[in-house]
Amino acid sequence: MASKSRRLPASERRAQLIEVGRSVFAKHGYEGTSVEEIAKRAKVSKPIVYEHFGGKEGLYAVIVDREMDYVERRISEAISSGSPRERVERASLAFLSYVRDHPDGFAVLSQDSPLSSSRGTISSLLNDLAERVGDVFAPALKEAGYDTKAAPIYANALIGMVTFVGTWWTEERKPPIEEVAKHISALAWMGLRHLPKRPTLQRSAD
Amino acid sequence: MASKSRRLPASERRAQLIEVGRSVFAKHGYEGTSVEEIAKRAKVSKPIVYEHFGGKEGLYAVIVDREMDYVERRISEAISSGSPRERVERASLAFLSYVRDHPDGFAVLSQDSPLSSSRGTISSLLNDLAERVGDVFAPALKEAGYDTKAAPIYANALIGMVTFVGTWWTEERKPPIEEVAKHISALAWMGLRHLPKRPTLQRSAD
């Protein structure tokens, strides 16, 4: 049994609250979750949350920040080496792995944040991610002689592809993500025009 | 002056409330909007909303239903004829036109609905749209000898592409959607592999 609800040192309680909060925010969205529910699930009373994070927004901000950082890191890593096509494949797989292994985090990032909506725009956090990915893409496109202004279009398109397929996958959970990644990469790389009947990955010398 | 706030017959008031509600839901999301704000913006008191729609959910449901129907119709129309590539182009353009001309409706559909979240899943309304589009795609894919199980993947990928680019575009509003549609279609059809430097549409004999 998960330790008889003893007292925890500050850092551990923080970590626990972040975990619990992520799970609850994932399920009910920002506006839909109450601080009290988070506290209850953590077997703790409300003021504890306020003590550690200053309130609902504070906790939410920390969770979002961590999650964004994590995904961005994984994707950056995935596209840091290899042939262009390999990078696409690795990035797809990396993102889908994230979706599979961190469903709560993914759900939080998929939802609309109160921060961006109060700041005028309505976009989800993942649009921000697309922006950063776009910054990585831009130089490569320019190098290849493409219009730089199109970079954000492609970045958003690619992130959107994988994101939408990701949320679909979380409901079905059926074809293993490796196979899903194959299809996505094939579509992104070859296009509908040259879609192979049975897509294969192309990772040279792992 | 928008008519000195006189009394309106039921059907007109209904229409007005739908319009106002859509705008407010678009800005603050479902949970974030109060019935009172909708009433206030419609220069009317709260019980009127309850009288016409039975409550917040009722109004929301009507708005969502109409919007879904509208988009689905436009997309279906776009992909009802032409060569495969033309269909992709027309669909992209149709969707982006919707985004441009009905930003509020698009925002509502982009957000997470309380209906789907109470029904277990977290997906946005646009995932449902992808499902329907997938049903249209499936036969064509099967015809061409592809694995039917991959149809939803492609459908979601395509909808995701255009959706994400759409939300990005609503913030920037810069390249006219015709140009954006060109890029998207090129990516979807040719893939990153064969991306043209300056994409062009390919609508034969309109």
Added chain:
DNA sequence: CCGTAAGTTACTTATTCGTAGGTTACCAAG
């Protein structure tokens, strides 16, 4: 055994859904 970090109860304040019951504008017939 005592000081402090960790935690709790109980409250105030504010918002919002939803409704009960009364009021007023409009229209058509006398």
Added chain:
DNA sequence: CTTGGTAACCTACGAATAAGTAACTTACGG
């Protein structure tokens, strides 16, 4: 013109939920 009658509308409330805070209590290590 004036008088109903009805559709449209409003004020005012009840109940519930949630954010955030004040002031008190208790476990635990040195």
